[in-house]
Amino acid sequence: MLKLYHNDMSSCAQKVRLCLAEKGLEWESKHLDLRAGEHQQPWYVKLNPRAVVPTLIDGDIVIPESNVINEYLDERFPDPPLKPGTPFGRAKMRLWTKQLDEGVHDSGIAVISFALAFRQQYLSRGEAGKEMLENIPDPIKRERRRDVIEKGLDSIHFSIAIARMLALYDDMEDALAEHRFLVSDDYTIADAAFTPYVLRLDHLDIMGVLENHPRVLDWYRRLQQRPSFQLAITRWDNEKYLTLMKQSGRENWPKIQSIMRAL
Numbered sequence: 184m185l186k187l188y189h190n191d192m193s194s195c196a197q198k199v200r201l202c203l204a205e206k207g208l209e210w211e212s213k214h215l216d217l218r219a220g221e222h223q224q225p226w227y228v229k230l231n232p233r234a235v236v237p238t239l240i241d242g243d244i245v246i247p248e249s250n251v252i253n254e255y256l257d258e259r260f261p262d263p264p265l266k267p268g269t270p271f272g273r274a275k276m277r278l279w280t281k282q283l284d285e286g287v288h289d290s291g292i293a294v295i296s297f298a299l300a301f302r303q304q305y306l307s308r309g310e311a312g313k314e315m316l317e318n319i320p321d322p323i324k325r326e327r328r329r330d331v332i333e334k335g336l337d338s339i340h341f342s343i344a345i346a347r348m349l350a351l352y353d354d355m356e357d358a359l360a361e362h363r364f365l366v367s368d369d370y371t372i373a374d375a376a377f378t379p380y381v382l383r384l385d386h387l388d389i390m391g392v393l394e395n396h397p398r399v400l401d402w403y404r405r406l407q408q409r410p411s412f413q414l415a416i417t418r419w420d421n422e423k424y425l426t427l428m429k430q431s432g433r434e435n436w437p438k439i440q441s442i443m444r445a446l
């Protein structure tokens with residue numbers, strides 16, 4: 184049976200769980216506690232050298248990187264297909280998903296989540312939190328996270344992240360004016376991949392970010408109605424994180440609004 188190293192609230196894991204659910208696949212959960220640094224243990228770094236979740240295990244095959252995992256799943260289990268049927272359709276889908284590794288994840292939503300909520304978990308762990316920071320293999324990501332943990336919303340990276348996410352939501356709004364889903368009228372891997380990037384706003388209770396993006400909101404509401412949403416997202420909700428995220432998002436909403444106005 185497929186195994187997935189993942190984390191309940193991780194965006195990159197959510198998008199793979201969505202793909203598994205859309206395909207009706209059974210899988211074994213290998214849950215890692217990111218706040219306890221389980222993903223940085225040497226045995227796991229051998230599977231995933233960037234020390235991140237998710238990692239898919241299919242027999243002897245080990246696959247890191249959520250975009251790669253989702254495409255692998257679609258080829259290995261083609262029914263129902265989650266990739267468009269034409270080369271141009273697949274190119275359009277990949278133009279969406281590659282953006283996640285080019286700023287939308289690490290320097291976009293991850294920065295927003297850390298500045299608002301997860302930095303508090305690093306800070307409360309004292310020396311163990313500092314060690315986790317030093318154990319991040321990618322030096323650019325490590326230094327960005329150091330700044331965000333120290334300065335929170337006052338980090339320059341926070342404003343950059345808000346600007347990057349707004350540009351993304353603009354692109355999504357334009358695409359959704361053309362078709363029901365991001366690539367076409369059919370649900371694809373791109374829709375699974377971007378669901379967590381609206382869901383996180385919802386979890387932080389800062390959906391006001393999308394006040395000028397009605398089509399994105401409608402798309403998200405439609406995705407929430409799909410059975411995959413319950414299986415891949417709601418079933419894994421972690422109330423401890425959700426409480427922290429909502430509280431911090433609400434408290435900081437006026438400041439986020441002023442940052443958005445200043446862009």
Ligand SMILES: N[C@@H](CCC(=O)N[C@@H](CS)C(=O)NCC(=O)O)C(=O)O
Pocket residue numbers: 193194195196217222234235236237247248249250284288319
């Ligand atoms: N490009 C990777 C990014 C994975 C990633 O950043 N995962 C996050 C959770 S969404 C993680 O494991 N973070 C732990 C950390 O940065 O220490 C992918 O798509 O799989």
